[in-house]
Amino acid sequence: MAPKTLYDKIWDAHVAHEAEDGTCLLYIDRHLVHEVTSPQAFEGLRMNGRKVRAPEKTIAVPDHNVPTTLDRLKGIENEESRIQVEALDTNAREFGLVYYPVDDVRQGIVHIIGPEQGWTLPGMTIVCGDSHTATHGAFGALAHGIGTSEVEHVLATQTLIQKKSKNMKVEITGKLSPGVTAKDITLAVIGETGTAGGTGYVIEYCGEAIRSLSMEGRMTVCNMAIEGGARAGLIAPDETTFEYCKGRPNAPSGETWEAALAYWKTLYTDDDAHFDKVLTLKGEDIAPVVTWGTSPEDVLPITASVPSAQDFSGGKVEAAQRSLDYMGLTAGTPLCDIEIDTVFIGSCTNGRIEDLRAAAKILKGRKIKEGMRAMIVPGSGLVRAQAEEEGLADIFKEAGFEWRLAGCSMCLAMNPDQLQPGERCAATSNRNFEGRQGRGGRTHLMSPAMAAAAALTGKLTDVREML
Amino acid sequence: MEKFEKLTAIAAPMPLINIDTDMIIPKQFLKTIKRSGLGVSAFHEMRYNLDGSDNPDFVLNKEAYKGANILVAGDNFGCGSSREHAPWALLDFGIRCVISTSFADIFYNNCFKNGILPVVVSEEQLQLLMKDAEKGSNARMVVDLENQQIETSDGEVIAFDLDQNRKHCLINGLDDIGLSMEKIASVDAFEAQMAQSAPWV
Numbered sequence: 107m108a109p110k111t112l113y114d115k116i117w118d119a120h121v122a123h124e125a126e127d128g129t130c131l132l133y134i135d136r137h138l139v140h141e142v143t144s145p146q147a148f149e150g151l152r153m154n155g156r157k158v159r160a161p162e163k164t165i166a167v168p169d170h171n172v173p174t175t176l177d178r179l180k181g182i183e184n185e186e187s188r189i190q191v192e193a194l195d196t197n198a199r200e201f202g203l204v205y206y207p208v209d210d211v212r213q214g215i216v217h218i219i220g221p222e223q224g225w226t227l228p229g230m231t232i233v234c235g236d237s238h239t240a241t242h243g244a245f246g247a248l249a250h251g252i253g254t255s256e257v258e259h260v261l262a263t264q265t266l267i268q269k270k271s272k273n274m275k276v277e278i279t280g281k282l283s284p285g286v287t288a289k290d291i292t293l294a295v296i297g298e299t300g301t302a303g304g305t306g307y308v309i310e311y312c313g314e315a316i317r318s319l320s321m322e323g324r325m326t327v328c329n330m331a332i333e334g335g336a337r338a339g340l341i342a343p344d345e346t347t348f349e350y351c352k353g354r355p356n357a358p359s360g361e362t363w364e365a366a367l368a369y370w371k372t373l374y375t376d377d378d379a380h381f382d383k384v385l386t387l388k389g390e391d392i393a394p395v396v397t398w399g400t401s402p403e404d405v406l407p408i409t410a411s412v413p414s415a416q417d418f419s420g421g422k423v424e425a426a427q428r429s430l431d432y433m434g435l436t437a438g439t440p441l442c443d444i445e446i447d448t449v450f451i452g453s454c455t456n457g458r459i460e461d462l463r464a465a466a467k468i469l470k471g472r473k474i475k476e477g478m479r480a481m482i483v484p485g486s487g488l489v490r491a492q493a494e495e496e497g498l499a500d501i502f503k504e505a506g507f508e509w510r511l512a513g514c515s516m517c518l519a520m521n522p523d524q525l526q527p528g529e530r531c532a533a534t535s536n537r538n539f540e541g542r543q544g545r546g547g548r549t550h551l552m553s554p555a556m557a558a559a560a561a562l563t564g565k566l567t568d569v570r571e572m573l
Numbered sequence: 574m575e576k577f578e579k580l581t582a583i584a585a586p587m588p589l590i591n592i593d594t595d596m597i598i599p600k601q602f603l604k605t606i607k608r609s610g611l612g613v614s615a616f617h618e619m620r621y622n623l624d625g626s627d628n629p630d631f632v633l634n635k636e637a638y639k640g641a642n643i644l645v646a647g648d649n650f651g652c653g654s655s656r657e658h659a660p661w662a663l664l665d666f667g668i669r670c671v672i673s674t675s676f677a678d679i680f681y682n683n684c685f686k687n688g689i690l691p692v693v694v695s696e697e698q699l700q701l702l703m704k705d706a707e708k709g710s711n712a713r714m715v716v717d718l719e720n721q722q723i724e725t726s727d728g729e730v731i732a733f734d735l736d737q738n739r740k741h742c743l744i745n746g747l748d749d750i751g752l753s754m755e756k757i758a759s760v761d762a763f764e765a766q767m768a769q770s771a772p773w774v
Contacts, residue, residue: 122756122759122760122762122763122764123756123759123760123763125738127736127737127738129736129738131753131756131759131760133760133763133764133767135774142603142604142656143603143655143656143657145606146606146607146608146657149606149607150750154750156750163774170603171604184604186604186605187604189604189606190604190606193606227773227774229771230774235655235657236654236655237653237654237655237679250679251655251679252655252679252682253655253656253657253660253679253682253683253686254608254657255657255683255686255687255749256682256683256686258750259749259750259753262750262753262754263750263753263754263757263760264760264764265753265760267749267753269736301591301649301652302591302648302649302652302675302677305649305675305676305677305678306678332679333653335649335652335677335678337678337679357773358772358773362772362773363773365772365773366771366773369771401591401593421588421589421590421647421648422590424588424589424590425589425590425591425647428589518595518600518654519600520600520601520603520604527623537593537595537653537654539593539595539596539653540595540596540618541595541596541599541618542595542600545599545618545623546623
């Protein structure tokens, strides 16, 4: 038998129908649903008299629109946001989905609660009307974002019409240096590939530096596969994965666990399996990084300076100039001299307990710079509870951070957490696009430790000076 | 879904690379529970000034491009968020075809679900089409899906590749779900087998 990649194995195990031209109906094991990209899909079902085929495999939670302030149970002020959340509530109940409403402590960002509740397991196919579904690839699950028409297709048929992508291997060898995290790995990779480098591929991340990451770190890496253009990122499951899954509310137990485990242990890329593209980075060469522009590929080590548009070629010259103008930056300025006024720690990229621990380690016993607006938005109600139990919440509050309830918050600013024009934010989220965090807002992406350091100094800061 | 056969229309040039779906339709317009009415908000931040007035420098605000049905755009068009509101906004504005050197996967896929044809061309071909688009309302580009070719206003013909299944669905305006439902017995069988071999799923 020809050697297979991990992606090949998961793909082959889920083909329910294959047409002569290779177009497949790929069976979907888990369908995650949130309020923004689903209402039109449910409306489509109703108009055609269709049902949800597998409501027990369909998990719904409101996250994008929900306020994260402590008084949120009094209701959502913005009428459109409220209607959208109410629509999800109605759809989830009417179609009998698994549902975590806003007042449930298990509510949170869809990509955080899937793994937390044990819905995400190795070898599965997982989709959601959200590009950061790639997160779940950390478990060795084939997970990617889909559009609303496809959401409707999955609701109705529990399958997706797919053609197979190509295989790409990203290997991070060796060890990471102190102060360098999963976020720096994933940003450094995008810096190398560009935002279109992964288009048409499923990426498998491997190598010693990846193996050494916790599940939280692996989720951060896979989360941003989409920012490199790849629909999905994968990491082969191992003991770290199994340990994380064991005992979760919806993970198997007893004999079924043993059967699942035996299968999961077959989920790795065979020796000599073919990759269409390979990228190798040395873990030792990765520094703490930040973005300077308006594309996630605009990545530089914190020790570098703002580039000039002329440093680039082709269409990137115009794009870089546009970014510099939008970001209000001058070529040659050391990145460490860039002053910020806002810090956002959270999102499906960096809203897990390990991220909060990393931030707390830097913030402990220190105060944020005066006048700084700084918020920490945990990824789920359970992450929030755990952070409180571990005493992290007290560290944040004493440092001067706002300690919020769970949601997507300022990552995409659909709720009231937004930047004003010209405001500059150190953010642990995943996109620095123009207007992403609010019209005219300026975003620098970085790790939670780096964002915490920036909150203390009021400037982009090399966290290694604070370790 | 509306069929796509042959489109003869004004093309607008948008040479910027990495036009993301946040640019095509910013988040404040994702709060709708409908698919319609997003055209007025397409490219909102580039198209309107902070006071809500039109930005005269934005290509689709120029008289010559107000009736454009084709976009000729820079590399990696539609990257970022999976929001299908992006093709919904383009379609509602009147865009039926986008031509670029590459598209982000999810956006590319979403186009076909909405009767929009995304065409991938080479860098050289894009430059030629960009020049043609710069002629504005003085010119018409012809996009012929059946024959998989684009004809510039000067009569230059560029052939393009396309998945034949997607082409078939677009030309006939076919509904994906209806087609998949015809194969649902395979899904039933797959599910029954999985219940045995992987009961934890």
